[in-house]
Amino acid sequence: MSNKLLLSVVITSALISGQALAHDKNFQTTSCDMELDGHIQYYQGELTVTMDNGSVMSIDAQHNMTVNGEAVSLNREQKKWVGEYYDNIDMAIPMTLNIASEGLEIANVAVTEVFTELLGGDQMGDDFRELFDSLDAKLNTSFYDEAGNIRVDSTKFDEPGWFDESWEQEFETQIESLISESIGRILIAVGTQMLWEGGDMSEFEEKMERWGEDLEYRLESQAAALEEKGDALCKVLKQADYAEGKMQASIAGLEELNLLDIDGHAEMMM
Numbered sequence: 001m002s003n004k005l006l007l008s009v010v011i012t013s014a015l016i017s018g019q020a021l022a023h024d025k026n027f028q029t030t031s032c033d034m035e036l037d038g039h040i041q042y043y044q045g046e047l048t049v050t051m052d053n054g055s056v057m058s059i060d061a062q063h064n065m066t067v068n069g070e071a072v073s074l075n076r077e078q079k080k081w082v083g084e085y086y087d088n089i090d091m092a093i094p095m096t097l098n099i100a101s102e103g104l105e106i107a108n109v110a111v112t113e114v115f116t117e118l119l120g121g122d123q124m125g126d127d128f129r130e131l132f133d134s135l136d137a138k139l140n141t142s143f144y145d146e147a148g149n150i151r152v153d154s155t156k157f158d159e160p161g162w163f164d165e166s167w168e169q170e171f172e173t174q175i176e177s178l179i180s181e182s183i184g185r186i187l188i189a190v191g192t193q194m195l196w197e198g199g200d201m202s203e204f205e206e207k208m209e210r211w212g213e214d215l216e217y218r219l220e221s222q223a224a225a226l227e228e229k230g231d232a233l234c235k236v237l238k239q240a241d242y243a244e245g246k247m248q249a250s251i252a253g254l255e256e257l258n259l260l261d262i263d264g265h266a267e268m269m270m
Contacts, residue, residue: 035261035262036154036259036260036261037052037258037259037260037261038050038051038052038257038258038259039153039154039155040089040152040154040259041152041153041154041155042089042090042093042150042151042152043145043149043150043151043152043153044149045060045061045090046058046059046060046061047059047060047086047089047090049257049259050155051254051256051257051258051259052256052258053256055067055068055253055256056068056069057253057254057257059082059085059086061086061090063079063082063083063086065082065251067253067254068253072251072252072253074251077250078247078250078251081243081246081247081250082243082247082251084239084240084242084243085240085243085244085247088236088237088239088240088243089240091236092233092236092237092240093150093152094150095229095232095233095236096233097139097143097150098229099226099229099230099233100139101136101139102222102226102229103226104132104135104136104139106219106222106223106226107132108132109218109219109222110219111128111132112128112129112132131174237260237262238262240260241260241261241262244257244258244259244260
């Protein structure tokens with residue numbers, strides 16, 4: 001069986017592991033290469049950072065700061081950096097969640113369209129829909145309260161990082177499992193569609209190639225838009241990292257503050 005004939009199968013895993021989720025991997029490993037040192041909590045406008053030495057810094061929506069519960073008096077320059085730090089993290093959190101949600105939607109389109117084309121109303125399509133519904137629900141319950149307010153607590157993450165990546169790993173694992181379990185049905189469906197074409201291998205290949213190219217084109221445009229959002233997020237995080245360095249150097253009690261560690265932040269011009 002030729003590679004073109006299997007395009008409808010291969011494109012699923014390729015888009016999921018490559019294009020559809022590329023934004024997330026790119027801005028964490030290439031564009032930003034960010035690590036999280038310490039813990040962050042964010043809820044209803046209150047930003048709290050626990051440093052490695054156990055000290056706790058909090059900043060509210062009015063940019064008032066406390067360290068270990070004690071109010072910190074800031075001069076004009078310090079207020080500027082505290083404001084920059086808070087505002088950029090305040091922007092970055094919903095941007096990150098939006099990117100994650102849109103990435104799931106792109107992957108949803110890739111998977112459901114591929115297997116609808118191959119298997120029609122097969123049970124496998126229902127399995128994938130259930131998977132996406134469960135992942136969307138997990139994203140919502142992990143980062144939003146019942147009223148829809150964003151709530152982030154990195155102490156609950158399974159791994160260190162800007163946001164927990166366990167749900168993405170779960171997604172990829174379940175996709176691979178579903179495909180492995182259904183490979184027999186996939187091959188039968190491919191053979192059936194070939195029979196519909198009168199056994200003409202070349203005609204069937206051309207049909208699947210045209211369909212695959214159309215799907216890839218539509219997903220690439222969405223992935224490109226998502227990549228732009230990833231680049232914008234990276235810029236915001238670098239600005240926050242730069243402001244963090246200024247705060248650490250100028251405000252007493254923040255010597256151990258290094259929540260964000262992003263390569264290239266020294267190049268930022270504020």
